[in-house]
Amino acid sequence: MNPFAFxxxxxxxxxHIIQFIVAEFFLQLINSAFMTIMLIYMxxxxxxxxxxxxxxxxxxxGVLLFAFPLGLIIKGRKLKPIFYIxxxxxxxxxxxxxxxxxxxxxxxxxASLFLWGISFTGIQISALPYILRNAKKETHTQAIxxxxxxxxxxxxxxxxxxxxxxxxNPTLFDEKLILQIISLLGFVGIFFIFSIKKKEQIPxxxxxxxxxxxxxxxxxxxxxVPTLIIAVGAGLTIPxxxxxxxxxxxxxxxxxxxxxxxxxxxxxxxxxxxxVIKEKLGYKRAIPLTQLTAISALIxxxxxxxxxxxxxxxxxxxxxxxxxxxxxxxxxxxSDIVMKYVGERNREMMSALTSAVWSGSWFISSIIxxxxxxxxxxxxxxxxxxxxxxxxxxFLYYLLILDYEKKILNGEIxx
Numbered sequence: 020m021n022p023f024a025f026x027x028x029x030x031x032x033x034x035h036i037i038q039f040i041v042a043e044f045f046l047q048l049i050n051s052a053f054m055t056i057m058l059i060y061m062x063x064x065x066x067x068x069x070x071x072x073x074x075x076x077x078x079x080x081g082v083l084l085f086a087f088p089l090g091l092i093i094k095g096r097k098l099k100p101i102f103y104i105x106x107x108x109x110x111x112x113x114x115x116x117x118x119x120x121x122x123x124x125x126x127x128x129x130a131s132l133f134l135w136g137i138s139f140t141g142i143q144i145s146a147l148p149y150i151l152r153n154a155k156k157e158t159h160t161q162a163i164x165x166x167x168x169x170x171x172x173x174x175x176x177x178x179x180x181x182x183x184x185x186x187x188n189p190t191l192f193d194e195k196l197i198l199q200i201i202s203l204l205g206f207v208g209i210f211f212i213f214s215i216k217k218k219e220q221i222p223x224x225x226x227x228x229x230x231x232x233x234x235x236x237x238x239x240x241x242x243x244v245p246t247l248i249i250a251v252g253a254g255l256t257i258p259x260x261x262x263x264x265x266x267x268x269x270x271x272x273x274x275x276x277x278x279x280x281x282x283x284x285x286x287x288x289x290x291x292x293x294x295v296i297k298e299k300l301g302y303k304r305a306i307p308l309t310q311l312t313a314i315s316a317l318i319x320x321x322x323x324x325x326x327x328x329x330x331x332x333x334x335x336x337x338x339x340x341x342x343x344x345x346x347x348x349x350x351x352x353x354s355d356i357v358m359k360y361v362g363e364r365n366r367e368m369m370s371a372l373t374s375a376v377w378s379g380s381w382f383i384s385s386i387i388x389x390x391x392x393x394x395x396x397x398x399x400x401x402x403x404x405x406x407x408x409x410x411x412x413x414f415l416y417y418l419l420i421l422d423y424e425k426k427i428l429n430g431e432i433x434x
Contacts, residue, residue: 035217036154036162039146040169042106045208046142047173049113052201054258055174055279056181056272059265060194061120068262069392075258076385077129081136083382086375089144094367097219098145098152102212105141110205112138117195117202140374147358147370152220164293164351171287171347177201178280185273194272234368235361241422242357242369243376245415250377252408254384255401256317260339263398267324268332278336282343289344293351302356302420306349310413313345314406321402353416360423 061071093101112135119128146166154162180201184192261279264270270278296305320338323331361369391401 031155032158032162032165033154033217035215036150036158037165038211038215039102039149040162040166042102042208042211043142043146043166044169044173045205045211046106046109046139047169048177049110049202049205050139051170051173051279051283052177052181052198053113053116055177055261055276056194057116057120057198058259058262059272059275060198062262062265063194064120064123066120068259068266069389071262072259072385072389072392074125074128074132076382076389078132078136079254079377079379079382079385081133082140082377083375083379085137086140086144086371089141089371091368091371093145093148093371097221098149099212099215099219101141101145103209105138106208106212107206108138109135109142110202110208113202113205114199117198121195144371144374147354148367149219151358151363151366153217160294160297160351160355163355164290167351167354168287168290171283171290174283175280175287178276178278178283181276182273182280185276189273234365238361239365239369239372242361242419243372245412245419246353246357246373247376247380248408248415249412250380251384252405252412253377254381255388255408256405258381258385259388259401263324263402264335264339267398268335270332278339282340285340286344286347289348290351293348296348297352297355302352303417303424306352306356306420307413307417309345309349310409310416313342314409314413316342316345317402317409318406321399321406324397324399356420356423360419360426 058068058071058075061074062068066074089101112131115131116128116135119125119131147163150162150166151159181197184197184200261272261275264275264278265272300308316338320335320342323335323338326334357373358366358369388401
């Protein structure tokens with residue numbers, strides 16, 4: 020049996036979709052690197068973790084305020100102009116963030132993170148609608164999976180770069196210089212965006228002006244609720260996991276970067292199998308099974324804070340490596356089923372609101388994290404709150420899947 024046979028699922032993806040996904044990767048490279056070591060860098064220059072949470076919240080506030088209007092704007096319109104703007108501004112603003120941290124100019128840091136959130140989310144919100152409009156129907160799952168995997172590949176590459184440069188010369192290659200180098204690499208995405216020559220498919224609108232009545236709000240809200248619950252929980256943990264390893268287990272930025280690179284390598288390898296897993300198990304078994312196992316790993320990870328043993332750090336790393344691929348491999352499947360559930364007329368708005376929900380939830384979660392850490396609450400309790408919210412979200416996804424399958428049987432949804 021050929022272990023690489025699953026790659027045949029991806030051979031039929033069109034060239035212009037591949038070009039878009041490669042451009043997306045270079046922006047994700049910046050995002051991944053900043054998510055991995057920016058907060059550790061801030062800790063080293065003198066910011067406390069609750070202060071860092073306050074700054075990071077402004078990134079998510081920018082997305083929250085921008086996502087909904089963008090969902091209205093892009094319906095029935097070209098998406099390429101948004102790609103051009105995002106691919107240019109995202110690396111520029113990343114460089115501004117680093118200067119603001121280094122000089123500790125708080126207003127510039129707030130402003131740069133706010134605008135960076137808006138810039139980066141432009142391509143995030145547009146990605147799914149662009150793929151669904153311009154890829155062949157039979158390659159939708161593969162293209163969505165590959166697009167989703169850009170985060171994983173970016174994590175592998177950025178983690179390797181951070182670890183490699185830090186170990187070549189840790190004095191020269193500090194967190195700031197490494198992040199500057201990766202930000203400059205992000206400009207390569209512009210080349211791939213401008214390489215897309217395929218004429219963009221734009222769905223016709225019944226009216227020239229988009230109206231809120233154009234959308235099926237009960238269906239959209241029902242599809243958003245599980246994401247909302249999971250996003251609130253994720254916002255308490257994911258942005259701050261590097262600080263957890265740094266402060267609790269004393270893992271420096273280069274070590275955490277290589278751990279993250281290894282974890283995302285597993286994520287990438289596993290996520291590529293998503294079309295196969297979906298075909299073999301179906302949504303109803305694949306999504307709950309992977310997420311429930313990931314939640315179990317998160318709970319064990321939380322308890323490593325109170326384990327008084329030299330083994331605690333290795334158990335924490337093991338649970339982190341287990342949790343990452345299992346939680347992330349459900350992403351393409353939930354995105355796929357949600358977009359099919361809401362239907363073609365609601366996809367752009369659903370994509371925009373999903374980004375708004377994630378960022379809005381992470382904005383709120385960052386504020387909650389800030390308060391919890393200010394009052395001295397341990398990371399273990401923060402992570403256990405996340406696990407509880409995840410469990411509720413998974414249950415609601417299961418109910419959504421049951422409703423989706425019922426609608427297929429009744430002919431209300433055509434796959």
